[in-house]
Amino acid sequence: MLDSKIPPGPLEEKWTKYKGSVRLVNPANKRKLEIIVVGTGLAGASAAASLGEMGYKVKAFCFQDSPRRAHSIAAQGGINAAKNYQNDGDSVYRLFYDTIKGGDYRAREGNVHRLAEVSTNIIDQCVAQGVPFAREYGGLLSNRSFGGTQVQRTFYAAGQTGQQLLIGAYQSLERQVALGTVEMHTRHEMIELVVIDGKARGIIARNLQTGELERHFGHAVLLCTGGYGNVFYLSTNAMGSNVTAAWKAHKKGAYFANPCFTQIHPTCIPVSGDHQSKLTLMSESLRNDGRIWVPLKQNDDRKPSDIPENERDYYLERRYPAFGNLVPRDVASRAAKERCDAGYGVGSSKQAVYLDYADAIQRYGKIEASKKNLGNVSAEEITALGKEVVKEKYGNLFNMYEKITGENPYETPMRIYPAVHYTMGGLWVDYELKTTVDGLYALGEANFSDHGANRLGASALMQGLADGYFVIPYTLGNYLSDEIGKGSISTDHPAFAEAEKNANDRINKLISINGKQTVESFHKRLGKIIWDKCGMARNADGLKQAIAEVRALREEFWSDVKIPGSIDEMNPELDKAGRVADFLELGELMCIDALERNESCGGHFREEYQTADGEALRDDSGHMFVSAWENKEVGNWVLHKENLDYEVVKPSQRSYK
Amino acid sequence: MNLNLKVWRQKNSKTEGRFESYQVNDISTEMSFLEMIDVLNEKLIKDGGDPIAFDHDCREGICGMCSMVIDGRPHGPWQGTTTCQLHMRAFKDGDTITIEPFRANAFPVVKDLMVNRSAFDRIIQAGGYISVNTGNAVDGNSLPIEKDNADDAFAAAACIGCGACVAACKNASAMLFVSAKVSHLALLPQGQPERKQRVTSMIAQMDKEGFGSCTNTYACEAECPKEISVMNIARLNREYLQSSLSGK
Numbered sequence: 033m034l035d036s037k038i039p040p041g042p043l044e045e046k047w048t049k050y051k052g053s054v055r056l057v058n059p060a061n062k063r064k065l066e067i068i069v070v071g072t073g074l075a076g077a078s079a080a081a082s083l084g085e086m087g088y089k090v091k092a093f094c095f096q097d098s099p100r101r102a103h104s105i106a107a108q109g110g111i112n113a114a115k116n117y118q119n120d121g122d123s124v125y126r127l128f129y130d131t132i133k134g135g136d137y138r139a140r141e142g143n144v145h146r147l148a149e150v151s152t153n154i155i156d157q158c159v160a161q162g163v164p165f166a167r168e169y170g171g172l173l174s175n176r177s178f179g180g181t182q183v184q185r186t187f188y189a190a191g192q193t194g195q196q197l198l199i200g201a202y203q204s205l206e207r208q209v210a211l212g213t214v215e216m217h218t219r220h221e222m223i224e225l226v227v228i229d230g231k232a233r234g235i236i237a238r239n240l241q242t243g244e245l246e247r248h249f250g251h252a253v254l255l256c257t258g259g260y261g262n263v264f265y266l267s268t269n270a271m272g273s274n275v276t277a278a279w280k281a282h283k284k285g286a287y288f289a290n291p292c293f294t295q296i297h298p299t300c301i302p303v304s305g306d307h308q309s310k311l312t313l314m315s316e317s318l319r320n321d322g323r324i325w326v327p328l329k330q331n332d333d334r335k336p337s338d339i340p341e342n343e344r345d346y347y348l349e350r351r352y353p354a355f356g357n358l359v360p361r362d363v364a365s366r367a368a369k370e371r372c373d374a375g376y377g378v379g380s381s382k383q384a385v386y387l388d389y390a391d392a393i394q395r396y397g398k399i400e401a402s403k404k405n406l407g408n409v410s411a412e413e414i415t416a417l418g419k420e421v422v423k424e425k426y427g428n429l430f431n432m433y434e435k436i437t438g439e440n441p442y443e444t445p446m447r448i449y450p451a452v453h454y455t456m457g458g459l460w461v462d463y464e465l466k467t468t469v470d471g472l473y474a475l476g477e478a479n480f481s482d483h484g485a486n487r488l489g490a491s492a493l494m495q496g497l498a499d500g501y502f503v504i505p506y507t508l509g510n511y512l513s514d515e516i517g518k519g520s521i522s523t524d525h526p527a528f529a530e531a532e533k534n535a536n537d538r539i540n541k542l543i544s545i546n547g548k549q550t551v552e553s554f555h556k557r558l559g560k561i562i563w564d565k566c567g568m569a570r571n572a573d574g575l576k577q578a579i580a581e582v583r584a585l586r587e588e589f590w591s592d593v594k595i596p597g598s599i600d601e602m603n604p605e606l607d608k609a610g611r612v613a614d615f616l617e618l619g620e621l622m623c624i625d626a627l628e629r630n631e632s633c634g635g636h637f638r639e640e641y642q643t644a645d646g647e648a649l650r651d652d653s654g655h656m657f658v659s660a661w662e663n664k665e666v667g668n669w670v671l672h673k674e675n676l677d678y679e680v681v682k683p684s685q686r687s688y689k
Numbered sequence: 690m691n692l693n694l695k696v697w698r699q700k701n702s703k704t705e706g707r708f709e710s711y712q713v714n715d716i717s718t719e720m721s722f723l724e725m726i727d728v729l730n731e732k733l734i735k736d737g738g739d740p741i742a743f744d745h746d747c748r749e750g751i752c753g754m755c756s757m758v759i760d761g762r763p764h765g766p767w768q769g770t771t772t773c774q775l776h777m778r779a780f781k782d783g784d785t786i787t788i789e790p791f792r793a794n795a796f797p798v799v800k801d802l803m804v805n806r807s808a809f810d811r812i813i814q815a816g817g818y819i820s821v822n823t824g825n826a827v828d829g830n831s832l833p834i835e836k837d838n839a840d841d842a843f844a845a846a847a848c849i850g851c852g853a854c855v856a857a858c859k860n861a862s863a864m865l866f867v868s869a870k871v872s873h874l875a876l877l878p879q880g881q882p883e884r885k886q887r888v889t890s891m892i893a894q895m896d897k898e899g900f901g902s903c904t905n906t907y908a909c910e911a912e913c914p915k916e917i918s919v920m921n922i923a924r925l926n927r928e929y930l931q932s933s934l935s936g937k
Contacts, residue, residue, distance in 0.1 A: 082823040097744060097803075098810050100850055101752040117830060153826070160826035162819045162879045164843035171833025189843055195751055196846060203818035210814035218807065241799060270746040304719040309727055310748045432750065435767070435774045436721075501823045550734050552727070596734050601701070602800040604742055605734065 034287075034660055034674040037462045038142035043680050044124075047146040050463075051506055055513040062087035065512050066520060068235055068250035070222045070277050072099035074194075074493060075476025076256030077201035078500025084208030086505060091248055092205070092214055093237055095221045095272055095607075100202045103258060103270040104496060107194025108315035108429065109178065110186035111158075111493040113151040118175050122183040124148045129681060131491060134180040134360050135456070135484020136634035136650065137683035138293070138658070140676060142463055143481045150502040151494050155187055157501055161200040165189050178489040179316055180360035180688075186490045191315050191429045197493055201500070220246070222277040223538075223610065224531040225253065225284045225472065232281075232472035233521055234528065236535045240607055243600040245532050247523035251515045252471045252508060255281060256500070259455035259477040261294065263615045263622065264567070265559020267452035268300060268313040274611035275618050278459050278478050286467040287660035287672060289460035289480035291618065292626035295487055295635045296568050297453030298364035301436050301446075302384040311451040312436060314387070315429055316489040319357045319364070321392035321422070322446075324348050326385050330375035336386055336445045347371055355688040362486040362635045362648075363688060365450035369568050370646065372449070379447045386445035393418035393442070450568060454492060456483040456635065457625075460660040460674070464507035465499060468660075471511060475499035480658070485634025539599055542609050547592030551609045554589045558582065558612070558619055566623050571639040575627040579620055583667060586616040621661060621669060628671065631655045643685075652683055690716050690782035694729065696741055697789045702797045702805075708787075722765060722775040723748060723755065743802040750774040750914065753849030756856070757802050758789040763853035763912045771851065771914040791852050793861035795899045806852050808898040809866060815894035816887040817870040819879050838876050845872040847915050854909035854917075860901030865909035867895050868925035869917050875928055885932040892929060 039046045057065065065088050069080040072094040080092040094102060114127040127148040132139055155173070159165065165187050166174040175184040189196040208214040217237065224236035226247075234249040260275035261267040282288045299314045325344045332339065347367055349356045359367075368385050371377065378384050397418030401409045409417075419442050423430065430441045437447070459467050459474035461481055466473050476496035483491065565578035589612070597603040632641040632648035633655070641649040658674040691714045699706030713729050720728075723745055730740035746754040750771040757772045759765035765775045780786065788802065796804040834842075846869070854865035871888050874880030880887075903922060910919040 078823075085822040096746060096752075096754060097806060098850065100810075101746055101754045103747060103752070106747045106749055106751050115829070153824075155829045156826035157821075157823060159829040159832065160819065160821045160879055162842075162846075162874055162877050164839055164846050164873070164877070165829075166843075167834055167836050167839040169836050171835055171839075172830050189846075192751065192847060195849075196843070199846060203813060204821075204823075206810060206813045207818040207820065209810075216810075218810075268749075270752060271748060272746050305717055307717060307720045307724045307728060309721070309724050312749045431769075432774065435750075435770060435776060438776070438778055505823065548735075550731055552731060594734060596737075596739055602742055602803070605740060 034460065034658070034672055035462070036140060036142070036674055037464065038140065039463065043141060043145050046142050047149055054506055054510045057509045057513050057516065059087050061516045063089065065089065065515060066091065066250045067508070068248055068253045069093070069256060070235065070254065071102065071256035071258060071478070072202070072205065073102035073104035073256060073258055073476065074198055074201055074496030075478070075500045076254070077102070077198065077205045078497050079254055079256060079475055079504050080214050081201060081204035081208050082501050082505045083508070084211070084213035087213065090208070090214040091217065091250065093217045093220045093222060095219065095240060097218055099205055099216065099218065100199060102198060103273050104493070105195045105198045106270065107493055108191040108313065109317040110176065110188035110193045110490040111154065111197065112178070112185050112488070112490045113155045113187060113494065114148055114185060115152055115155060117173060118184045120183045122185050126183065127151060127185065130181050131482070131488060132484070132681050133686060134486055134488040136486055136648065136686055137484065137652070137678065138290070138633055138676065139482055139484030141678060141680055146503070147482050147495060147498050150498045153502055154494060154497045158197055158200050161204060163189065163196045163200040176317060176320055177358065179319060179358045179364070180355070180488040188317065191317065191426060194493060197497065201497070221607065223280060224535045225281045226527050226531045227284050227469060228521060228525060228527045231470045234523065236528070236531045238535070241602050243603065245535055247528045247532060249520055249523050251512060252473065254473045254475060254504065255459065255478050256475045257478045259458065260615070260618055261452045261455050263558065263619050264452040264563050265555050266303065266308060266311050266563070268297060268311050271310060274614070276611050276614045278474070279614040279618060281459060281467065281469065281472060283663050285469045286472055287460040287662050288457070288621065289658050289660045290457035290625065291622045291661070292566065292629060292636050293456035293485050293634060294452060294622070295361055295454040295456060296365040296450045298361055298368055298450050299387060299448045300451035300453070301433065302379060302381060302449040312432065313451070313453060314433060314446065314448060316361070318387060318426060318429060321425070322357065322387045322389050323391055324357055324385055324387055326371045326376040326378060336378070336388070345376070352688045359688045360486055360488060365568055366637060368450055384447040384449045387448045388445035389422060389441065390445070393422055396421035454487055456480065456485060456487055460658070464510060465504055466507070466511065473504065473508065475504060485636055539606070539610070542593070542613070543595050543599055543606060545591065545593050545595070547594050549592050550594055551605055551612050554585065554593060555612045555615070557585055558616060561585070562619050562622065566626050569637050569639050570626050572627060575623045578623045579627070582616065582620045582623065589613065589616055617666060620667060624669065625659055625661065628659060629655060647685070650685070690718070690777070690780070692716060692780065692783070693785040695785065695787045698741070698801055699798050701800055706798065716777055718776070718778045720777045721748065721773060722759070722777065723773050725777055741802065742800040745773055748773040751849060753851040756791045756804060756851060756853070758791060758856055760787050763791060763856040764914050769914060769916045791856035793855045793900070795861065795863070796852060796855065806850070808900070809850050809852065809863070811898065812863065812867060812891055812894045813870065816883065816890035817874070819874060820883060832878055834877060842873050842876040845869045845876070845917065845921050848917050849915055851914065853912050853914055855900065857908040857912035858901065859906065859908070860904060862903045862909070863895050863898070863900040864903040864922050864925065865913060865917055865919065867891050868921035871928055872921040872924045875924065884928070885935055888925065888928040888932050
């Protein structure tokens with residue numbers, strides 16, 4: 033049984049007491065301690081900047097050409113914080129409760145409460161950095177609502193919140209680079225973890241520009257490398273997002289937790305053809321004002337504007353009157369799939385539903401007309417005024433939709449369909465964010481800890497920044513205080529040589545296969561298996577098939593993949609091959625985990641376990657645990673469990689009706 | 690549709706480059722421009738050739754990693770659009786498309802269409818931040834900001850750091866990029882304490898990196914995928930003058 037090391041005492045005092053009693057490292061000693069940070073998204077950039085400010089010697093790595101490119105930048109809608117600026121009854125407890133409930137009671141109470149506590153500090157910190165959050169005319173911060181909540185606690189910067197938060201963290205990071213506390217390595221990828229006497233002591237990084245392997249020592253290693261959604265091939269992740277660093281750590285002893293908990297986001301632009309390389313999200317914030325519907329009649333080929341109001345099925349409003357279009361993501365995604373599978377889908381593929389802004393445009397138009405005291409206004413004027421308001425709120429998203437589809441969403445409803453977006457699973461960490469390898473930490477989406485089986489909208493940014501700005505600066509000291517007298521370990525140590533040799537052998541093996549099929553073709557086939565059998569709905573038979581198929585595909589990959597070029601130059605195909613090879617192992621583990629979890633919860637929907645009206649049916653007596661998998665060898669894992677104890681919240685069937 | 694491509698190929702920064710011609714067939718108008726290159730690369734790999742290296746990541750127009758000059762225009766023919774968001778609807782059957790890397794002394798070619806834009810990071814290091822350590826912040830609402838200022842700061846902060854402004858400019862000037870950051874921070878009360886020092890340091894670093902001077906042709910604004918306004922350059926000039934007069 034795994035020990036999460038949640039501090040004792042009442043829930044709301046745990047973090048305060050922990051901070052008050054945790055061991056510290058004095059400033060003179062911090063200068064002697066080296067920390068490796070892999071990944072420079074919200075979690076990595078905020079951690080590297082904060083630790084640099086504290087005086088540690090930090091080395092940060094990213095595979096992109098600049099830390100500002102990390103995929104946190106693409107987050108659109110917002111960031112939650114329990115500020116209660118709207119006086120609508122929000123509190124730390126409510127944010128905590130909503131997150132636990134939204135996660136379908138598969139997250140740790142202690143971690144989630146801490147997350148809710150520090151959420152308010154994050155907003156203050158970001159404002160101080162100059163993040164231009166949306167403001168009201170009085171000059172104060174503006175909020176909007178998001179799925180799974182009944183208060184307005186989401187802070188935002190148009191539809192570019194992730195960008196603005198990341199630029200804030202990036203600027204803080206670059207400031208530390210200038211001050212010499214952080215050494216930044218761009219276009220570098222971690223491909224091995226170095227473990228010495230049971231402790232993480234460094235990494236082998238590959239310089240993607242030259243192909244050279246480099247050894248880097250650290251007293252501690254922080255993985256802030258994001259999620260593994262690209263195992264599905266098509267996802268809203270960036271093309272380069274990958275599981276490699278986390279997977280290498282997994283193979284060196286870090287347990288991988290809840291890999292089957294993946295989030296399918298309900299509102300993405302549908303697939304348009306086989307050429308598709310990625311999917312684009314339309315922010316959840318659009319569900320604030322947009323209404324989702326399908327025709328009441330099956331296979332209705334009429335244009336949306338020709339379908340009268342009484343022949344439309346606003347199925348979310350019908351099924352979930354209390355939350356309506358703002359139900360959590362897992363619920364909204366499954367409901368869309370249910371309608372499309374039943375033959376009510378729209379568009380040429382029939383794998384889409386409408387997201388309609390016509391009502392919102394009218395509503396805003398009337399408010400504007402009244403605000404401006406316009407008196408007698410025509411219907412056209414109201415529509416024009418309404419469009420202006422919608423443009424200010426969601427303009428960049430509407431533009432993006434138009435560029436991709438060629439349709440004007442101000443005139444015709446958007447077509448949307450669920451797509452892979454986020455992974456709640458990740459490296460198992462304890463309360464201090466430490467993995468099962470001493471000295472190895474995982475932050476942000478790369479760990480598993482705070483979102484249970486389903487993440488609420490606007491909570492990923494919150495967690496990434498919480499871990500980096502306000503958690504790791506405290507918890508890391510507790511480990512490093514024991515390392516003060518130990519000095520650096522030379523990278524000539526045999527463990528470094530061995531890790532480098534392993535990495536080198538693997539790269540040479542990959543390039544020498546010289547088969548017939550491209551890396552991309554293998555990735556597409558893997559994605560299809562996982563999407564079909566371990567996607568929005570899973571069943572035991574399908575999962576067993578998928579496991580066999582992924583194993584066969586992995587063998588085929590290692591005997592027939594074709595990688596052009598050489599290893600000592602910039603070779604994006606080689607980089608991709610290493611990542612796909614790791615996805616081919618992770619994909620199997622996801623299916624094994626999904627098969628093991630004989631219940632439905634959050635994003636994990638096993639068809640065998642549902643209520644009479646098609647809602648997820650949890651099994652709290654048999655599955656109230658975190659699955660943490662230990663890797664023995666390729667294709668062989670051992671399951672460890674961490675029991676989840678609910679001291680404050682009483683788990684019940686989630687209801688959004 | 691079928692297209693002819695003339696693509697810049699260059700092994701690395703030390704070798705000379707050249708254009709090579711390729712034919713791509715059966716391209717759907719639904720494809721993005723980068724998906725069209727994916728198709729070509731898959732074919733090149735299968736035929737034993739060398740795929741074209743290009744930078745890209747988010748493919749939704751926000752990370753700023755994709756670049757390319759397409760038919761003489763950074764990010765191609767669509768207004769306010771990154772290369773990754775450009776779709777093949779923009780072209781017609783039989784077109785010949787010329788694809789080059791961003792060209793500037795300060796952006797050396799890494800390979801083919803990839804360039805090194807780390808000069809931008811170093812300009813930010815010179816002062817493109819507010820010096821506030823984690824934990825120093827006051828309550829977010831204790832600092833009201835006039836909505837117009839907040840909106841203008843946001844509009845400047847929307848810069849994605851792609852470098853199209855440099856590639857578009859005949860002088861390879863980075864003024865739009867630098868001015869966007871200077872404006873973003875100068876418009877906010879949080880940015881005031883370092884305001885004068887910031888603009889001088891960033892300009893000094895910009896010059897040191899080898900970017901050219903601004904001669905007000907506004908090509909940068911015309912080609913910026915995020916439509917960052919040249920008003921920011923005017924603000925930068927005012928900031929710089931004030932800073933110089935105050936001796937900072």
